[in-house]
Amino acid sequence: MRDYYDVVVVGGGIVGVFATLDLALRGASVLLLERRSICSGTSGKSHGMLHSGARYATTDPKAAVECIRENRILSENAPHCIRDVGGIFVSVRDEEEEYHSELVKSCKRAEIPVEELDVGVLRSLEPYVNREARSAILVPDKVIYARDLAFSVMLLAMARGAGVLEGASLERIAVESGQVVGVEGASPDGVFKIGCRGVINAAGPWCGEVASKAGLNVEVIPAAGVMGVANANLTRHIINRMRPPSDGDIIVPYAAGATIAGTTAKLAEDQDRIEAGEEDVEILLQECGEVVPALRSVGFSRLYASVRPLIAKEGEEAGLREITRSFEVIDHAEEGLRGFVTAVGGKLTTGRLIAEKAVDSISQHVGVPRGSFTERVRLEPPSREEALEIEAMLRAGEVEGPIERLFRDALESIDAERQTALTLPLLYAKRLRR
Numbered sequence: 001m002r003d004y005y006d007v008v009v010v011g012g013g014i015v016g017v018f019a020t021l022d023l024a025l026r027g028a029s030v031l032l033l034e035r036r037s038i039c040s041g042t043s044g045k046s047h048g049m050l051h052s053g054a055r056y057a058t059t060d061p062k063a064a065v066e067c068i069r070e071n072r073i074l075s076e077n078a079p080h081c082i083r084d085v086g087g088i089f090v091s092v093r094d095e096e097e098e099y100h101s102e103l104v105k106s107c108k109r110a111e112i113p114v115e116e117l118d119v120g121v122l123r124s125l126e127p128y129v130n131r132e133a134r135s136a137i138l139v140p141d142k143v144i145y146a147r148d149l150a151f152s153v154m155l156l157a158m159a160r161g162a163g164v165l166e167g168a169s170l171e172r173i174a175v176e177s178g179q180v181v182g183v184e185g186a187s188p189d190g191v192f193k194i195g196c197r198g199v200i201n202a203a204g205p206w207c208g209e210v211a212s213k214a215g216l217n218v219e220v221i222p223a224a225g226v227m228g229v230a231n232a233n234l235t236r237h238i239i240n241r242m243r244p245p246s247d248g249d250i251i252v253p254y255a256a257g258a259t260i261a262g263t264t265a266k267l268a269e270d271q272d273r274i275e276a277g278e279e280d281v282e283i284l285l286q287e288c289g290e291v292v293p294a295l296r297s298v299g300f301s302r303l304y305a306s307v308r309p310l311i312a313k314e315g316e317e318a319g320l321r322e323i324t325r326s327f328e329v330i331d332h333a334e335e336g337l338r339g340f341v342t343a344v345g346g347k348l349t350t351g352r353l354i355a356e357k358a359v360d361s362i363s364q365h366v367g368v369p370r371g372s373f374t375e376r377v378r379l380e381p382p383s384r385e386e387a388l389e390i391e392a393m394l395r396a397g398e399v400e401g402p403i404e405r406l407f408r409d410a411l412e413s414i415d416a417e418r419q420t421a422l423t424l425p426l427l428y429a430k431r432l433r434r
């Protein structure tokens with residue numbers, strides 16, 4: 001690790017890793033600080049869905065347009081992290097059937113490809129979907145393996161010279177004459193001080209805490225969501241309830257033997273300790289079970305939870321489901337601190353775009369070109385040799401130190417059931433140790 005970087009990125013979720021890659025590709029020296037491990041926050045505990053935008057088309061058109069655009073970009077650039085299973089919206093009640101035409105119109109307006117699906121065809125495609133289903137449409141929702149994506153991004157960023165420090169928590173942002181001059185933090189090796197010209201705050205639901213280290217106020221609404229994992233293959237497609245966003249409206253066929261039903265939404269009192277319990281199970285089985293009744297007899301083998309970093313707008317009163325899923329990039333120069341940018345809100349699906357806008361916002365200050373390359377850069381899966389290298393390492397029992405933490409974090413994440421989920425994280429850990 002050097003003692004000076006052009007930019008320090010705080011937070012190793014989807015926004016932070018893409019910001020790190022973006023800066024490295026634009027020629028900046030960049031260090032990523034993550035207090036736990038890459039993708040251990042919300043990004044590693046999502047619902048696993050690359051949104052087509054249809055979920056937001058009627059209520060949040062800006063977020064819908066962002067989602068379909070990024071859905072296309074990530075499908076093209078990171079095909080090894082995405083499974084194109086398709087998404088089906090299904091109506092099972094009168095009011096849902098009435099919502100059908102509004103949804104189709106809104107999807108078309110946002111340029112989201114949408115196809116009517118005959119209920120007879122639906123029954124043959126999805127035998128576990130409620131036999132009373134009244135109507136259905138097909139949209140390009142896909143499964144996304146966010147941890148694979150984040151580690152692929154980091155491998156490329158590191159190959160382009162980016163530094164990364166995990167287990168390192170940012171404690172203070174050093175300021176001189178209204179300008180960022182460095183950061184201070186704590187890591188297992190002790191306290192550290194690093195000089196820098198810019199800081200990107202990509203700490204997701206913890207953005208407010210990080211901004212406070214520079215004496216600034218960023219209001220984030222921490223909206224916790226719980227998901228239930230059923231150890232069964234119940235659907236081929238992602239199944240959405242045909243209604244505006246609400247609790248228990250999506251079922252994702254995430255991996256072999258792992259179906260994820262979600263989500264709930266409630267205000268988190270403490271974003272580091274979210275309780276998931278009987279009440280969540282009841283909501284998820286009730287609501288998701290109405291579309292896929294077999295879910296109720298299979299039940300959940302485990303629950304996991306995470307927190308949405310929603311944007312709090314002054315004077316705006318909205319329920320947790322109504323707050324926009326779009327994002328905001330705040331250049332704090334307007335409040336008198338140059339070189340500090342916060343990127344907050346959005347979706348896993350739009351993390352690349354959020355990072356691009358955050359880097360654009362700090363580019364002039366740190367002297368790198370405006371205009372990102374991440375839209376065009378191809379991310380690679382591990383080669384056969386690399387996969388064999390990792391397999392040999394596992395067989396030899398070479399798992400120690402930070403690799404143990406990767407295992408632990410993977411087991412707490414969305415990927416506990418995916419057998420191949422450790423290849424990219426281990427490859428990354430191995431490169432890091434070199």
Ligand SMILES: Cc1cc2nc3c(=O)[nH]c(=O)nc-3n(C[C@H](O)[C@H](O)[C@H](O)COP(=O)(O)OP(=O)(O)OC[C@H]3O[C@@H](n4cnc5c(N)ncnc54)[C@H](O)[C@@H]3O)c2cc1C
Pocket residue numbers: 010011012013014015016033034035036037038039040041042043044045046047048049050051168169170171202203204205206210223224225226227263305306307308309344345346347348349350351
């Ligand atoms: C229940 C739920 C389900 C969701 N499902 C989907 C979905 O299916 N599809 C979709 O597109 N979106 C989904 N989302 C939204 C999406 O997951 C988030 O918007 C996105 O992952 C946020 O990424 P991020 O990088 O901003 O934050 P995070 O992934 O939380 O990353 C922030 C990182 O900052 C680190 N950090 C915090 N403080 C510090 C510090 N002081 N120093 C150093 N590091 C620090 C944290 O450890 C963390 O790793 C879901 C959200 C929730 C809550």
